[in-house]
Amino acid sequence: MSATEPISEERRAEITRIQELIYELKIGQIMTRKLIAMSPEQTMAELKDVLRINRISGAPVVEGGKLAGVISIEDLIKALESGEKEARIRDKMATNVQTVYQDESVVSAVNRFAQFGYGRLPVLDRSGELVGIVTQGDVVRGLLKRMQIEYQEEEIHRYRASHIFEDIVSDQTGLILRYRVKAKDFVSGGEASSKLKRALGRLGAPPQVARRVAIATYEAEMNIIIHTDKGGEIIAEIMPERIRIVATDSGPGIPDVEQAMQPGYSTAPDWIRELGFGAGMGLSNIQACADKMTLNSTMGVGSRLEIVFQVK
Amino acid sequence: MTTVADIVDKLALQVRTGTGTLRDRPVTGGYASDLLSCVMAGARKGDVWVTLQAHPNVIAVAVLLELAAVIITEGAQPDPETLKKAEAEDVPVLTTTDNTYVVVTKLAALGVLGASS
Numbered sequence: 001m002s003a004t005e006p007i008s009e010e011r012r013a014e015i016t017r018i019q020e021l022i023y024e025l026k027i028g029q030i031m032t033r034k035l036i037a038m039s040p041e042q043t044m045a046e047l048k049d050v051l052r053i054n055r056i057s058g059a060p061v062v063e064g065g066k067l068a069g070v071i072s073i074e075d076l077i078k079a080l081e082s083g084e085k086e087a088r089i090r091d092k093m094a095t096n097v098q099t100v101y102q103d104e105s106v107v108s109a110v111n112r113f114a115q116f117g118y119g120r121l122p123v124l125d126r127s128g129e130l131v132g133i134v135t136q137g138d139v140v141r142g143l144l145k146r147m148q149i150e151y152q153e154e155e156i157h158r159y160r161a162s163h164i165f166e167d168i169v170s171d172q173t174g175l176i177l178r179y180r181v182k183a184k185d186f187v188s189g190g191e192a193s194s195k196l197k198r199a200l201g202r203l204g205a206p207p208q209v210a211r212r213v214a215i216a217t218y219e220a221e222m223n224i225i226i227h228t229d230k231g232g233e234i235i236a237e238i239m240p241e242r243i244r245i246v247a248t249d250s251g252p253g254i255p256d257v258e259q260a261m262q263p264g265y266s267t268a269p270d271w272i273r274e275l276g277f278g279a280g281m282g283l284s285n286i287q288a289c290a291d292k293m294t295l296n297s298t299m300g301v302g303s304r305l306e307i308v309f310q311v312k
Numbered sequence: 313m314t315t316v317a318d319i320v321d322k323l324a325l326q327v328r329t330g331t332g333t334l335r336d337r338p339v340t341g342g343y344a345s346d347l348l349s350c351v352m353a354g355a356r357k358g359d360v361w362v363t364l365q366a367h368p369n370v371i372a373v374a375v376l377l378e379l380a381a382v383i384i385t386e387g388a389q390p391d392p393e394t395l396k397k398a399e400a401e402d403v404p405v406l407t408t409t410d411n412t413y414v415v416v417t418k419l420a421a422l423g424v425l426g427a428s429s
Contacts, residue, residue: 186367186369187368187393187397189368189369189372190369190371190373190375190376193372194372194375211377214376215352215353215376218372218376275365275367275369276347276348276367276369276370277347277349279347279348279350280349281347281349281353285349285352288353
């Protein structure tokens, strides 16, 4: 990826997830448990064989079950250069050792790697017993593994949602979503349509269809907010081949439905217009998005708007 | 590719929300109107929307249409509720004392164009 290329949303979500994970994951979950430890009485020559055979670059030094120090490949190189391969590990190891506890977040290990430039940190339990070792490689592997698990879980999630119509068999399977809309609640305006759009995305509806449904539902939602006194509700009936939206309210009703359908016709009071609503295009917008639209209204009783979208 | 960050830079806009992601948001076009129904009908995904409306429904519209950013003109101040909603939905809200026409001409000079009907 070049520096100028914008980071995609998925990528951004991944990066944020890694940042969260280093706080969520505990060191004990990612550390290496299989301990290859040295005794202080062993020689540097023995260390050389242990490092080579196990393909590791350092090891904790344990005496009487307790951590006594850490010896690394750098210490070995220095000893070999000065011809001290028979020297005891006790005399060459680092004794002022930074450790981490297994119940600490991975972030404390990451911080110590960065701060001190260590390649590995011995991991202790709260009784001070050595239980493992954590390297920078363990951190990377641990994060990747966890992200892989989460990715698979999300895939299963999406798979389940998008296959609901295949998995649940009936002569006609549909999913009903009901949203209540409060009158004059401009702050929540658009919430029902946003939620519905998200649900359609998860169910695997084509983005173009989801967008048309969202625009039409938004207009219906705003009509209930602006024009009614008691609010109303929006019911979305989702089927594999079509989506039906029914918006109902209990008044006041539309005096002349045909006139209300005309682009630009509006009854909105000035204060509504100042908010940017009441352009009188709501119903004609809905009609432009929908495959079929039916509006019934009785003065003093209420209105019922039905909008149908073909998915295939 | 023009991003929201480029526009903020060239038009000296004030960034009210979405500071962290401006560079990652491509702007593919522009739209200007203060009537939300017109915006719902006319704005396209990736557009930057120029308006002097500043209430919370502006954010609802921007989210539904997946707009790149909202530029609020003539020094109009977005309500705290608007900013809260924008922050929650990750919509960049930018403000300026310029009027809508001036902002649009500046955007056009940057190659940010609208769709003619």
